[in-house]
Amino acid sequence: MLRGLTTVSFWVDDLAAAKDWYAELLGVEPYFERPGYAEFRLGDYQHELGLIDRSYAPAGSGTAPGGAVVYWHVDDAGAALERLLSLGAKEYEPLMERGPGFVTASVVDPFGNVLGVMYNQHYLDVLEARR
Template sequence: MQTSDQRSGSNLLGLQTVIYAAPELDTLKAWYATMLGYGPYFDQPYYVGFQVGGYELGLDPHATLQLGSTITYWGVTNIMTVYDRLLALGAGADTPITEVGDGIKTATLKDPAGNVLGLIETPQVKR
């Protein structure tokens, strides 16, 4: 059965990869491995890839840090716990935890390279 994207001829496969700038690749690779609790599935000097919930988190030492660009939000079950853990791991606070409506909470932090990480707690979404 074809998806609506295939029927429309757009050739879109869907969201699949988020790539963060990693000017200090080994440092950022270690930080994300600690954050995730496991190492990358792909580890080369030009790119490091982690599989996260069916998506790819890529670290690119040649990418330019894009401040003010789109923010990727990581789904979490308890935003306060994850926010505090990332701060303890060396992330920097960016925006505080805020309820945006219907019990949905968001916040942003910056990883050690300055990439913005969004967190979102959506109690109505069952995983």
């Protein structure tokens, strides 16, 4: 039934500022934009990160960080955490080794969204097997 991650959506109060912040973090500009929405493609599988004006959020949506944490694979979780913090994100969960080959951390971006980073050996194994 579930075939893969297509888009991770973050609600933001200031779309222009969020686009600039994520463009700086990711080193790319959004590949798709329309009023109230900007989308980046990133990573080995070109997954999508969408920034959506909070006015489009479903009724009753919370504004505080919480809920599910989506972890994006990174080659160095410690360096990724340092970079995020240097750009103004706030630590949500510190760098933690979860077992051999699995290291995680998460931050709250300047727009109130939780962004997880993870060194995940399994991700690399799957990527290598597909080559």
